[in-house]
Every structure is written in C-alpha cells, then in structure tokens.
Amino acid sequence: MPNANSDKSMSEAGYSALRINEGVVMRYYNDAPKNGNCTWGIGALAHFGPCTAEELARTVVPEEANTIMRNRVREAEAAVKTVVTQYELTQAQFDAALSFAYNSSRQNTRDAPGPANTGDMTAVAEKMMLNVMITPRDRNDRKIGPAKKSRGLTSRRQRESAPFRQTAQ
DSSP states (O other), X not given: OOOTTTTOOOOXXXXXXXXXXXXXXXXXXXXXXXXXXXXXXXXXXXXXXXXXXXXXXXXXXXXXXHHHHHHHHHHHHHHHHHXXXXXXXXXXXXXXXXXXXXXXXXXXXXXXXXXXXXXXXXXXXXXXXXXXXXOOBOTTSOBOXXXXXXXXXXXXXXXXXXXXXXXXX
C-alpha cells in the first residue's frame, strides 16, 4: 500500500519555523535553565548534562550547524513518514510534525502523529501538547531531578499543534 506522505519533504517555511522553534545559537550552551544539557547550533544535543568550560568557549560555524540540522530533518521526515502512512498531511501539518519529531523522543514521535492516520487531527494536537516536560539528566542520561513543565516547550507545542487544530475545527 502506498504511503500517503512519501513525496513530502520539509518546506522552506518549515525550515524557517524550525529555526525559530529551536533557536539558532552559534556556540555551545546549556539549554533550559532547569535541564542544563549541553547544546549547540540549531538544537543539536552535544550531550546530557552541562557543557564543560572548553565546550562553552567553542564557536560553531553555520555550515556545521546547517549540516546537522539537515541530517536531523531527514531523520524526522523518515520517522513521520513511517508513522503517518494512511492520511495525507497538508504541508503545514507535515512541517509541524517534523518540528515536533526533531525535538521529541522516538516514542513521542510514534505516539503523537499516529491519530492522523484516521484523520483525527484533534488527537494529534492533544498528544503534541502533552510533551511539554523537561527532565534534568546528567552526562550519562540519568535523571537527576523531577520533570517540570516548560513554558518554552508549551509555546513551541502550541505553534506545532496549530495546523492540526485548525483542520479539526
């Protein structure tokens, strides 16, 4: 059976929205204040836990950040296409699902867009909005504190879920 989204790829508008959602930081930094994972470029995780002093002194060149972003977008495209096979998403929905997948775990990427296969866009939006928690972790990916709701992720998920909410109304 053919995949309803096999011909889709992220649009230029999707890339622009992804850069806004992730932020573009041309150096290494500790992401959310309560999370503190070492991150760089366009939301690229260097490792769990805070950056070292050496990492914080590092600069990032645009080509490096854009290469990582394009590779991660390709992975997100493959993940979304694997999950949403039965229902053709609009370009805005596809771009939003990619932004969500770019920033979410594999499990969340399987769960949230899945209801689109039956045309249940309200459920997609609701499941996206459940993914607004940050769990602090150490360099070995061990939890070091309780999960907390993130205002930044809440705003991001509102933007990402909007194309699914608009269709459902």
